[in-house]
Amino acid sequence: MKEELVNALNEQMNFEFYSAHVYLAMAAYCSGESLDGFANFFLIQAEEERFHAMKIYKFLNDRDFRARLAALPEPKNEYTSMLDAFEHAFAHEQQNTSRFYHLADLALDEREHATIYFLKWFIDEQVEEEALFSNIIAKLKRIETDSNAFYMLDAEFAGRTFTAPAE
Numbered sequence: 001m002k003e004e005l006v007n008a009l010n011e012q013m014n015f016e017f018y019s020a021h022v023y024l025a026m027a028a029y030c031s032g033e034s035l036d037g038f039a040n041f042f043l044i045q046a047e048e049e050r051f052h053a054m055k056i057y058k059f060l061n062d063r064d065f066r067a068r069l070a071a072l073p074e075p076k077n078e079y080t081s082m083l084d085a086f087e088h089a090f091a092h093e094q095q096n097t098s099r100f101y102h103l104a105d106l107a108l109d110e111r112e113h114a115t116i117y118f119l120k121w122f123i124d125e126q127v128e129e130e131a132l133f134s135n136i137i138a139k140l141k142r143i144e145t146d147s148n149a150f151y152m153l154d155a156e157f158a159g160r161t162f163t164a165p166a167e
Helices: 003-032 036-062 082-110 113-142 147-158
Strands: none
Touching: 003 036, 003 082, 036 082, 036 113, 036 147, 082 113, 113 147
């Protein structure tokens, strides 16, 4: 791999760690609002992002390149509503998708087939992530004035878990 692609993969690894940080901040916001199910949703999301970061970390090391950690910026900690938090999360996932597209373009330009194959998993994952957040936003907009439905969604999210996919 050329240096530009290695550096871009390291940047993405750090962005994945930052994404975990973003979702931890969202979980803290939810906990502060006594919405433990929503907090759990974002805690699980943070766990997934750390898994993604470590997947890139391992790939770099397996290819004999060094993973390089960087400082994390402070995430947004305050939201006006649960809808606001999920809209920010959706925008964050859209940004992440564009970052993976850029990585894929670099790998294609280099004809770096192992990296192209590796990145396919992340691009598929981003399709799922964007759909997940888009659907939750639609639900939140529909139930905006129905507190019973809101708390049912909170209860549903309390049962969300993360199991790392088989390699």
